[in-house]
Amino acid sequence: MSATHNPTFDLARYESLEKDALVRRVQAVRAEMGPRLLILGHHYQQDEVIALADLRGDSYGLSELAANSEECRAIVFCGVHFMAETADILANRPERLAERGGLRVPVILPDLDAGCSLADMADVEQVEKCWSELAEVIDIDDVTPITYVNSAAELKAFCGRRDGIVCTSSNARAALDWAFQRRGRVLFFPDQHLGRNTARTMGIPLEQMPLWDPRQDKLGGNSAEAIRGSRVILWRGFCCVHQRFTSYDVAYFRAKYPGIKIIVHPECMMEVADLADVVGSTSKIIREIEQSPPGTRWAIGTELHLVDRLRREHPEQEIHLLSNESCVCSTMFRINLPRLCWAVENLAAGTPVNVIEVEPETARWALEALRRMLDVK
Numbered sequence: 001m002s003a004t005h006n007p008t009f010d011l012a013r014y015e016s017l018e019k020d021a022l023v024r025r026v027q028a029v030r031a032e033m034g035p036r037l038l039i040l041g042h043h044y045q046q047d048e049v050i051a052l053a054d055l056r057g058d059s060y061g062l063s064e065l066a067a068n069s070e071e072c073r074a075i076v077f078c079g080v081h082f083m084a085e086t087a088d089i090l091a092n093r094p095e096r097l098a099e100r101g102g103l104r105v106p107v108i109l110p111d112l113d114a115g116c117s118l119a120d121m122a123d124v125e126q127v128e129k130c131w132s133e134l135a136e137v138i139d140i141d142d143v144t145p146i147t148y149v150n151s152a153a154e155l156k157a158f159c160g161r162r163d164g165i166v167c168t169s170s171n172a173r174a175a176l177d178w179a180f181q182r183r184g185r186v187l188f189f190p191d192q193h194l195g196r197n198t199a200r201t202m203g204i205p206l207e208q209m210p211l212w213d214p215r216q217d218k219l220g221g222n223s224a225e226a227i228r229g230s231r232v233i234l235w236r237g238f239c240c241v242h243q244r245f246t247s248y249d250v251a252y253f254r255a256k257y258p259g260i261k262i263i264v265h266p267e268c269m270m271e272v273a274d275l276a277d278v279v280g281s282t283s284k285i286i287r288e289i290e291q292s293p294p295g296t297r298w299a300i301g302t303e304l305h306l307v308d309r310l311r312r313e314h315p316e317q318e319i320h321l322l323s324n325e326s327c328v329c330s331t332m333f334r335i336n337l338p339r340l341c342w343a344v345e346n347l348a349a350g351t352p353v354n355v356i357e358v359e360p361e362t363a364r365w366a367l368e369a370l371r372r373m374l375d376v377k
């Protein structure tokens, strides 16, 4: 198998190939590398990529599966940047490295521009500034930082260093419970909606959840009194895909399809979550659909590719996207067949491209926060 060391030249060639040829070539690499190669496909990926994935799942589930694979020697992560970072941290954690005699598992992201707009709404400098300002008005030792897994490795490390924790959309409630058993307040970033939707289920009133806007000069735009009265300080971040679902959409689908059930991801806005029949992570959404009786009508508030796939896989149910617009994760969409083929052929040729490797000290502390997340699952 041939590959050049010039990724730009390589990629241009791949982009001119027919779909069938690309599929054949990816399959040839899979056959050649066998279980040493794991291609991971996030639920929001396009179908032609998912069809070639060894495992499909949500971000943390995929990383965990890959990290626990005995035979895996390389991961191609068809997802976004923070997912590849998490996979690198878990797959190359000290005990796994020792088992492999120090051999690292490279984690490859087929397009380095596949980021996450939500993750990009908080960086470590902003969060450190927030932490210092909070320390001026409240006892900072009484605050637990919680970062959603959709965040940069530096933010996970920030939490690891300060006895904080990472959460997923599945275990956000458990992470908040864990935090409140230890301390009186939480700083939750970067997704305000997941934090707010989860804290409300615990009976925490909105007045005790000030919103921290990192673009504001002082105290994130809050008064010192608001911060002193807080229990959960929410970061002003959001997912541009899930924030598109509105209470108008819920009313529209309920009026148009009598008896319809509304299920939404907790990254949706509070007013949408409040009107839904079910609020849950990607995995929970899939489980609910799988377990529903034939003939159930659903409007689903999550990314279009997953909704379309559920509709095809469950023809016995009536499934709609909870919007008349197209809610696509455009960064996830950057991973396509040419890029996947380019990535796996370079890997097989011994010239891996787009390897995501988290700096060791960051990985060490991020792993602390990820391990706590596993403990509270």
Ligand code: SF4
Pocket (backbone or CB within 6 Å): 044, 080, 115, 116, 117, 118, 119, 150, 239, 240, 241, 242, 303, 329, 330, 331, 332
């Ligand atoms: S759907 Fe939203 S949270 Fe998920 S990767 Fe895309 S931008 Fe990020």
